[in-house]
Amino acid sequence: MRSEDYQQLVWAHTPKKPLWQGCFGAFVIGGSICVFGEALKELYLYFGMEEKSAAIWESVSLIFLSVLLTGIGVYDKFSRVGGAGTLVPITGFANAMSSPVLEFRVEGMVLGIGPKIFSVAGSVIAYGVAASVLYGLIYFILYQIGVVA
Amino acid sequence: MNYLMSFLVGGALCLVGQLLIERTRLTPARILVGYVVAGVVLSAFGVYETLLEYGHSGASVPLTGFGHLLADGVRTAVREKGFVGILTGGLTSSAGGVAAAIVFSLLASLLFRPRMK
Numbered sequence: 001m002r003s004e005d006y007q008q009l010v011w012a013h014t015p016k017k018p019l020w021q022g023c024f025g026a027f028v029i030g031g032s033i034c035v036f037g038e039a040l041k042e043l044y045l046y047f048g049m050e051e052k053s054a055a056i057w058e059s060v061s062l063i064f065l066s067v068l069l070t071g072i073g074v075y076d077k078f079s080r081v082g083g084a085g086t087l088v089p090i091t092g093f094a095n096a097m098s099s100p101v102l103e104f105r106v107e108g109m110v111l112g113i114g115p116k117i118f119s120v121a122g123s124v125i126a127y128g129v130a131a132s133v134l135y136g137l138i139y140f141i142l143y144q145i146g147v148v149a
Numbered sequence: 150m151n152y153l154m155s156f157l158v159g160g161a162l163c164l165v166g167q168l169l170i171e172r173t174r175l176t177p178a179r180i181l182v183g184y185v186v187a188g189v190v191l192s193a194f195g196v197y198e199t200l201l202e203y204g205h206s207g208a209s210v211p212l213t214g215f216g217h218l219l220a221d222g223v224r225t226a227v228r229e230k231g232f233v234g235i236l237t238g239g240l241t242s243s244a245g246g247v248a249a250a251i252v253f254s255l256l257a258s259l260l261f262r263p264r265m266k
Contacts, residue, residue: 030163
């Protein structure tokens with residue numbers, strides 16, 4: 001059986017939750033993660049950080065918490081309810097890095113952990129950077145001829 | 150107000166992701182890649198700046214915000230450093246988050262045991 005056929009079969013037999021249920025979970029959990037991030041940023045601003053630094057520390061804090069929750073096995077439970085709500089925020093990116101790292105540590109630090117840390121994140125970084133370079137090229141030209149400021 | 154808008158905008162971006170998962174069978178990895186690239190494109194057309202203005206963390210925390218960060222970094226770098234900025238901008242502006250995720254994940258691999266699914 002080809003892998004696409006197998007995928008079809010798996011898809012056909014996967015029990016489906018009602019669409020609204022998944023969407024509701026994603027909306028509420030994803031929204032809550034963003035609100036939590038906003039609260040962290042307000043806190044850092046309150047302690048006198050500048051806007052840019054506060055935004056970076058907000059991301060770093062969310063990443064830290066996500067990795068911690070992944071480590072103690074809580075993030076997986078969240079994502080069963082939250083679906084894309086736990087995937088799309090930056091915490092999902094951090095989860096995509098830390099989760100395979102925990103799983104593949106038995107394969108060693110250099111051949112297990114090292115490459116697996118980028119198993120999903122590598123793709124995100126690769127295509128993200130490629131898109132930014134392509135955009136940079138266009139922006140550079142537009143900037144030189146004075147179309148954009 | 151910032152909190153409400155963060156919730157609504159962030160929630161809506163996640164809702165779109167959920168619809169994509171359930172209706173198009175896109176794998177989570179593809180969704181993440183798609184979101185980052187979409188963020189770069191939206192930022193290029195100046196849409197994301199507006200979304201951030203209203204949505205605050207609701208726009209910056211989802212991965213499209215990561216894409217915006219890459220694009221914004223490239224813009225700044227091209228203005229400040231010229232041609233070389235095309236290559237240096239994206240990774241520079243996103244370095245904080247990426248480095249944090251790498252280091253925390255490595256630390257986690259030392260501290261935590263894998264668990265049964």
